[in-house]
Structure formats: structure tokens, C-alpha cells
Amino acid sequence: MKFTIEKVCGKARAARFSTDHGVVQTPIFMPVGTLGSVKGVFHNQLAEDIKAQIILGNTYHLYLRPGRETLEMAGGLHKFSAWDRPILTDSGGFQVFSLADCRKITEEGCRFSSHIDGSKHLFTPENVVDTQRIIGADIMMAFDECPPGTAEYKYAEKSLDLTNRWLERCFNQYEKSAPKYGHYQSLFPIVQGVTYPDLRVKSAEFVQQFGADGYAIGGLAVGEPAPMMYEMIEVVNGVLPEDKPRYLMGVGTPVNLLEAIERGVDMFDCVMPTRNGRNGMLFTSEGIINIRNEKWKNDFTPIDTAGVSFVDCTYTKAYLRHLSIAGEMLASQIASIHNLAFYLWLVGEARNQIICGTFAEWKTVMVEKLQRRL
């Protein structure tokens, strides 16, 4: 996977990387397609209206449903879900620790019961790589233990050691196995270490031995204060190589994205634009709208005059509020498209500002605006 930096502005980078399913321009936000669909969004809307360049799938969910057999028979997730642009899959680690019941971590891996039917499963570094081979993700993630954000130092250190041993096994399996569908698959290690700078440094150094195509920062935005998250990003990015993409997992608000881009992060994913959208929260370049608020009841202006997707000018605030209050599906669909298109616009605009060398000033103005409540 070729990663090319086009322009640097402070620590912020405008770059691009290529996969066999197409080029991705960074900084980039990846909509979350948990089960092979970005909730409420058609694929043509995702490509044409939202302008998503790459989406994320969840290995844990896809392993349970539709399952490896169906995915392999389909020829992988791209064919199964009719999405021909790049896909990144997480390793399932985070879901196993947050969703599954009765999980038990051993050196071997993690035993858990499905949150759907209670059936018992084992995830190991090896079979998680195998599953992602079957999914056919362009970018696969290593299997890691995800300690809680409040974990004490001793547990964090022990957990990191386990994650590191698992990482070696992941890369062993990665090298022993081959892509199933003719396209190249990268494997990204994940930097852990909770909020302990020395553990983060140790982890960021350890992961580099595999010469991976890119590196992820995990275990952040899990309850720690935002300044501490930003500090950890700085610590980690100070150690990670400059010539590889850096992916901050599961983050975050529009402000989080800009702060992380300023600190040299290139890739993001988060359920926030779709999940919060389904609850009536809209992110805009002028601030945050709670569309369920009474104040929009008779506001017949467009949802977002500065918005970039068709929903922004097609529908009014009053109409969207009505649909949301009445529990109509279309409210979730409209809000999801708006928010995702806004996130993609935001990272695209950040990229433009980096290229123009005006990122820092622009970011300062935007961060102030993005936090307003409209």
C-alpha cells in the first residue's frame, strides 16, 4: 500500500494512499458499516452524496452474521454488500470486550458468548486474521485487548504485553496466509497503553518492527478527558513513523477530528454521525442542531444552507423535526446522510486548508463554531 504525503502544515498532513479498490485522500473519515450496511444509507448515496471513499466493517458482527461461510461464498464483503470502494475492518477486539457476554481472556485469545443467541465462540489472533481474509478487507486490524480507559497502570501494562504477543501472532498468520480474492490486504497494528505516556511510547515503538502499511491508535475516547486523549495522540505520533498513515480508532466529534488532524492523524471512524443523527442531532459548519427542539417547529428554512448533500436543500428544519418527533424512518435517513456528508466535507476541507497552508487559522475558527448549539 503506497502512502504519499502531499503537504504538511504544522503536524497536519494532506496525503493519499492507494488500495486495489481505489485511492483514499487523507485526512479521511470512514463511515461505519457495522453489518455490511451503513445504517439507513443506500450505497449510491454513500458514494455520490456523502462521497465516502472508504467504509468500515465490524469483524465481530460480520463473523456472527452473515458468518464466514456466506461471506466466502459471496466472494468477500465487497461483492456481498455491493460496495466496490475500499473497506477497513476492525478486529472485533473492541466489540468482544464491549458487547459480548461472559468473555474470558486467556493467552490463547478470547472466549465469548454471542450477544445475539448466547452461542460460544473463540477469537484468537490467528482466526481473526483468517476472518478478515474471508471478509476481504483492504485494511485489516490486529487483534488486541481493549482495557477500560480507567485501567490502572499495572493492568494496562499487563494488557499491553498480551496485545503485543497477540500482535506477533497476527503478523505470523498474516504472512502465512494469502488474500482470497486477488486484491492486496494490509494489516495495521494498534497502539494501546491506556493514558500512560510511557506505555504508549513503548507500544508505538513495539508495533514498528512489522513494517506495517499503517498504524492505528486504539483505546482512546473511551471515557478519558479530551485533553488527555490529545496528549496521548501527540505522544504516539511523536514515535510512529511519518511516512505511514495513522488511524485514530472510534473518534469522534467534529472538534475531536480537527484536533487530531492538527496532531498528525490521517484516518478516523465513528458511529457518532449516524447514531446521533438517528437521535435528531445534526452537525453543521455553524454548530449543532437538536432537530427535535420546539424552536424548529415552524422553521421552514433548509436544514443546512451551507450543507453539501441533497437533503440539506431538499428538506426544511420543520419537516425534519416533524418526521423525527413522529418517529418516521425517513428522519433517521435524512439525518444520517446530512451528518456523514458533513463529516466527509469537514475532513475534505481540512485537507484543502492543509494544502493551502492555512489549516491552523481555519481550524481555530471552526472549532469555535462547531461547538455552538444552534
Add this chain to the structure above:
Amino acid sequence: MKFTIEKVCGKARAARFSTDHGVVQTPIFMPVGTLGSVKGVFHNQLAEDIKAQIILGNTYHLYLRPGRETLEMAGGLHKFSAWDRPILTDSGGFQVFSLADCRKITEEGCRFSSHIDGSKHLFTPENVVDTQRIIGADIMMAFDECPPGTAEYKYAEKSLDLTNRWLERCFNQYEKSAPKYGHYQSLFPIVQGVTYPDLRVKSAEFVQQFGADGYAIGGLAVGEPAPMMYEMIEVVNGVLPEDKPRYLMGVGTPVNLLEAIERGVDMFDCVMPTRNGRNGMLFTSEGIINIRNEKWKNDFTPIDTAGVSFVDCTYTKAYLRHLSIAGEMLASQIASIHNLAFYLWLVGEARNQIICGTFAEWKTVMVEKLQRRL
């Protein structure tokens, strides 16, 4: 409203009528947009993919939410919901009798408690016309009492007398009031009479005194056997004028539509394509698919190779089944678009066959196919 019959084939008619929001070619199916949105469907999909020519709104639901004030301030439902093609609204009669709590029918009208918050309301023939003036429907429906399909003769007769007195009041109010937004609004009477031929005849004769732009047949598909419904349609259409559109309310399955078209019906609405779609039932020209069935698990063929909407060739049965089993919103969206596009294709093809004079033969073949379980 001008209604022009282009071709008759047996009793089946290919015709067209014009409204200030555009021409509608009949036979036509009207997707149900209960609250100002066809559930799960974007307006551009409704127009371009489904090719809906006219949609239906529910006065009862729109009266409760967003309410008359908001609808009037918006300039009517067309502007409020960003739909610029024709709209027909029912009168709320059916919903009051099926959804509302504690309804009480008097000569004046019907008092009821909202199914949402228990608030008390009164629908009268006059205020139901007023509400539809505010909604701005191109076609408004008269306020009627909807007796159950099992009603005894005596009750059916008494109910019809009340409906007829209400109809006179509806037309009084219609003539005393004017459109609010500059476009013409029709008012259709509704033929009632349960399953009693003499009451149906009496009703179909009574409604003609108002010289309406069209006539509806109500109170069918409410539990009576299908042959009895078809018999009632024949009885009523034998009395209704030939030179006006005939609208069979709330019907039905694809087979119901063809049987009714054969008996001279021009217009239909039903929640079946969207509601059943959300439950995984797909109507196709080769029969009915329950997409949740295990047999589709690894069927990677398109949803419907003969289908006319983009979802039919974009997505496979296996993928749609997976989304449906996993409870993903997109499953409902795909199935709704498929089913509505199929219904619109079916009435359009019926129209073509009428024009070609081959309706009867085509219908015989189709009725057999439409009932298959795939």
C-alpha cells in the same frame, strides 16, 4: 378535474386525469405517505425510481402531527413535505374508527382521543373538509363512518344514512370554502354499504347528486372474503358513472388490484407494499418472496432480475436476507422501494395491456404467477 378515458378493454379502463400538480395515468397505485413521508423512501426515489405519480396522506395523522397550524404556515403539505406531484388525502374516518381511543359517534361528528397523547378531538364533516383545505390535497375525501366488515344489515343501513347526511354537509362546506394555495381541490364521496348489494346500490346512486370529480369505494378489504369484495365492486361500478375515476380505498394485494382493474377500478392505495416489505415480503412478477427464509441465505442472484428499480439489480437476495435478519434499516428501505416500484410497474403494465386490448389474457397469466410462493 378532467378525466379522459383512452381505451376500454372489457370493463377495464386506461385513462388519465389532470390536477394542478400534474397528470395521473390510470390505473394508478398511490403509495401511502401517512405522515407526509412514504416510510423509508426519499422523495427523489419515490419520483424517479418508483415512478409514483400521486401519493396519499392521512388527514387523521397529519391533523395530530404536525398539526394544522404548521401545515398552513408551511403553505400546505406539498411545500411542507417537498413533494410537488399530486396528493390525495383520506378524510380520517377510517383512522378514527381503527386507531383512536374512546371514539363516540353522534350526528355532529366523531369525538375521539388521540392515540398519541390521549388529547380529545372532534372531527365533523365540516372541519375535516377544512383540514384538507389546509393540507392542500389535490383530491380530498368526504368524511364517512366506516362500519366493520361484519356489521349486520340494520347497522349498515343506519350507518349509511349517517354517512349520506355527512356527505351533504361535506359538500356544503366544500362549496362554502376555497382552496388556500391557488390550486384546485376535488372532493370525492365514498360509497359505503358493507357487503349488502342493495345498500351499495343505494349509496352509489346517492353520491352522484353532487357531480363530484370522482368516486371512492370504501369499506372493503376489511375482513370479508375476496370474492365478496369483487362482487361489491361489480355492483357499485355498475351504478357509478363511467366518465369519472373510481378509487378503491385501502386495497390491496397485486391480485386484488388486477381483479379490481378488470372490474373498472382506476385508483388504489394500500400500506401493503411498504408494511409487508418491512417484514421481509417481496412482491415480484414471478410470485412472492419471504426474504427471511433460510433458502435465500447463500443465493447471490439479484433480488429480482425482472425488477424495475435500482435495488433489484444492485443487491442480492442473500444480502437483503442478511440485512433483514440482522434488523438493519436498509432492509426495510430496499424492500419498500422494490415493492412500491413493483406495484407501480404492475398498474402501468395493466394500463399498457388495456391499451393493447390484451388485458384479460395477460391478467389471467399474471394472477396465477402473482400468487406463487417462491
